[in-house]
Amino acid sequence: MKIGFIGCGNMAGAIIGGLLDSGAYHKEDIIGADVYAPSREKTAKNFGIKVTDQNLEVVSLADIVVLSVKPQFVEEVIKDIRDHVREDQLFITIIPGKTLAWLNETFGKEMKIIRTMPNTPALVKEGMTGVCAGDKVTEEDLKKGLEVLNAFGRTVAIKEDLLDILTGVSGCGPAYCFLFIEALADAGVVGGLSRSQAYELAAQTLLGSAKLFLESGKHPGELKDMVCSPGGATIEGVRTLENMGFRSAVMEAVLASADKSRSL
Structure with a gap:
């Protein structure tokens, strides 16, 4: 063959x-x-x-x-x-x-x-x-x-x-993930981490989180809640992301990519 x-x-x-x-x-x-x-x-x-x-x-x-x-x-x-x-x-x-x-x-x-x-x-x-x-x-x-x-x-x-919307989610998705890694790392550098440390921390965090989701069988919202202690640092960060339209921005990016895929 x-x-x-x-x-x-x-x-x-x-x-x-x-x-x-x-x-x-x-x-x-x-x-x-x-x-x-x-x-x-x-x-x-x-x-x-x-x-x-x-x-x-x-x-x-x-x-x-x-x-x-x-x-x-x-x-x-x-x-x-x-x-x-x-x-x-x-x-x-x-x-x-x-x-x-x-x-x-x-x-x-x-x-x-x-x-x-x-x-x-x-x-x-x-x-x-x-x-x-x-x-x-x-x-x-x-x-x-x-x-x-x-x-x-x-x-x-x-x-x-459904292939075009799949393109928006997983075909184009790595670019969004890399952008998120870059943003996490940039924030770490602002806070005093070295660039190499910040990139390693951000990338391994994304990798580990994805693996935890795939292997645990838990809903992503449940896994998010496990990290968000009452009155803690994580829920404050989540609140800030929601105020800045984080989820809406991601959804709009995926839908825009799917629309572009249809037009190619």
């Missing part, structure tokens, strides 16, 4: 790294294509896989093809390869805004397509990926696709019309 990547950016690299680390694939089983030479060279250096500037070479060799190009380039890529794809090939797309209907129409026929939206924590094998399978995708196809996607984190099956 060979897997090919059209587009060798960061997300493709995360998937390739996950596949190799998991043992699901060996470097001889993977090929990548990218028109941008530095991306090809970086991928070959990091993973030792075969790389090319020819998309058709990937299509001719791979059983599973991952389309990981920017939305503005995908139509050109599909038109370049559509006369050479095989009906038994499985396509996995990492392209916001491009629906299954649009993809099938652009291919000129109904294909086996799994539409996904991963996020950048895939780079450290902690990704969160939304998955939506097309009508031609069989249970066996989906199993193969999930083996690829689970190599770098978790997956969740979702209706296609």
